[in-house]
Amino acid sequence: MLVEFELIERARSGDDSAFNQIVQAYRKRILGTISRTIGRPEDVEDVGQEVFLRLYYSLDQLRTPEVFEPWLYRLTVNAAYDYLRRQRRRQESRMSDLSEQQVMLADAAAGGKRRDEEQRRTKIRELAESLLGQVSEEDRILLTLKEVEGLSLKELEKVYRVNENALKVRLFRARQRVLKAFGAQENSEAVAKAGLGSADDSE
Amino acid sequence: MDRMQQDDKLDAQLNAMFAEYRMACPDPEPSADFMPAMWKRIEARRVQTVSVFRHWAQACVLATVALTVLIGAVLIPRLQSDPASNASYVEALVSEHSSDYIQMLAGGVR
Numbered sequence: 001m002l003v004e005f006e007l008i009e010r011a012r013s014g015d016d017s018a019f020n021q022i023v024q025a026y027r028k029r030i031l032g033t034i035s036r037t038i039g040r041p042e043d044v045e046d047v048g049q050e051v052f053l054r055l056y057y058s059l060d061q062l063r064t065p066e067v068f069e070p071w072l073y074r075l076t077v078n079a080a081y082d083y084l085r086r087q088r089r090r091q092e093s094r095m096s097d098l099s100e101q102q103v104m105l106a107d108a109a110a111g112g113k114r115r116d117e118e119q120r121r122t123k124i125r126e127l128a129e130s131l132l133g134q135v136s137e138e139d140r141i142l143l144t145l146k147e148v149e150g151l152s153l154k155e156l157e158k159v160y161r162v163n164e165n166a167l168k169v170r171l172f173r174a175r176q177r178v179l180k181a182f183g184a185q186e187n188s189e190a191v192a193k194a195g196l197g198s199a200d201d202s203e
Numbered sequence: 204m205d206r207m208q209q210d211d212k213l214d215a216q217l218n219a220m221f222a223e224y225r226m227a228c229p230d231p232e233p234s235a236d237f238m239p240a241m242w243k244r245i246e247a248r249r250v251q252t253v254s255v256f257r258h259w260a261q262a263c264v265l266a267t268v269a270l271t272v273l274i275g276a277v278l279i280p281r282l283q284s285d286p287a288s289n290a291s292y293v294e295a296l297v298s299e300h301s302s303d304y305i306q307m308l309a310g311g312v313r
Binding site: 020023024027028029031032035036041044045048049050052053056057120121122124125127128131147148149150175178179182183186 | 213214216217218221224225227228229230231232233234236237238240241244248
C-alpha cells in the first residue's frame with residue numbers, strides 16, 4: 001500500500017485533501033499501467049483522470065480500506081476497457097488520418113533524432129502492441145496485468161472477482177494466441193533473415 | 204530441436220519480450236495539468252448530478268401543483284354541487300329510499 005488506511009478512511013468520509021493525497025500517491029503507477037494497457041501515450045492522462053473520477057464517486061462503496069488497491073485496479077481495468085472499446089468503435093488510426101507524405105516526413109524527422117536505444121524501445125513497443133492486438137480487449141488487459149505489470153493470480157482474483165481456475169483458463173488461452181502470433185513473427189523474421197520468400201526468389 | 208524444446212524457447216522469448224516491453228514503457232510523469240483537470244472533471248460531474256436532481260425536483264413540484272389545481276378546479280366543485288353531500292346521513296337515506304318507503308306503506312305490512 002502506498003498510503004495509510006486512515007487516509008483512505010478520511011477520503012471515504014468526504015475529505016477532499018485526503019483524496020488529493022491518494023491521487024498523488026497512486027497517479028504515476030496508474031498512468032503507467034494505463035499506458036502499457038492502452039498503448040496510446042496521448043490518451044493516458046485522460047483515461048487516468050477518468051479512473052480517479054470514478055474512484056471519487058465510488059469511494060463510499062468501498063467496504064474496507066484493505067481492498068483499496070484491487071478496487072483501484074478494477075476501476076483502471078474498466079476505464080481502460082471502455083477506452084479500448086470506444087477506440088475500436090471509432091476505428092480510427094492517427095496515422096491513417098495523415099497523408100502518406102506527412103507520415104514519411106514525420107518518420108524521417110523522428111528517425112534523425114532517435115538514438116539506437118530509442119529505436120529499439122519503439123520496436124519493442126510496436127511488437128508488444130501488435131501481439132496484444134491479437135486478443136480481445138478484455139484479454140489484452142488481463143494479459144498485460146499478469147505478464148507486464150506482474151500481478152499475481154491472487155491479486156488478479158481480487159481485481160476480477162472470479163476464481164483462480166477461471167482466470168488461469170482465460171490467461172492460458174490468451175497467451176496461446178499471443179504465442180502463436182509471436183511464433184509466426186519469429187518465423188517470418190527468420191525467413192526474412194535467411195533471404196527466403198523475397199521477391200527475387202519468386203522469379 | 205524437437206517441438207517441445209521449440210515451444211519452451213518461444214515461451215521464454217515471449218516472457219523476455221514482455222519484460223522488455225515493461226522497461227520500454229516506464230511509468231510516465233503526470234503533467235502539471237493532471238490534478239487541476241481531474242478536479243475540474245469531478246466538479247463538472249457534481250454539477251451535472253445536482254442539475255439532474257434539480258430537474259427531477261422541479262418536475263415533481265410541477266406535477267404536484269398541476270394535481271392540486273386539478274383537484275381544486277374539477278373535483279371539489281363537483282362534490283360541493285352534489286345535494287347528497289349537503290344533507291345529513293338520514294336525509295340522504297330518506298331521499299334515496301323514499302319511493303320504496305311509500306310503496307311499503309301503501310302495500311301495508313304483510
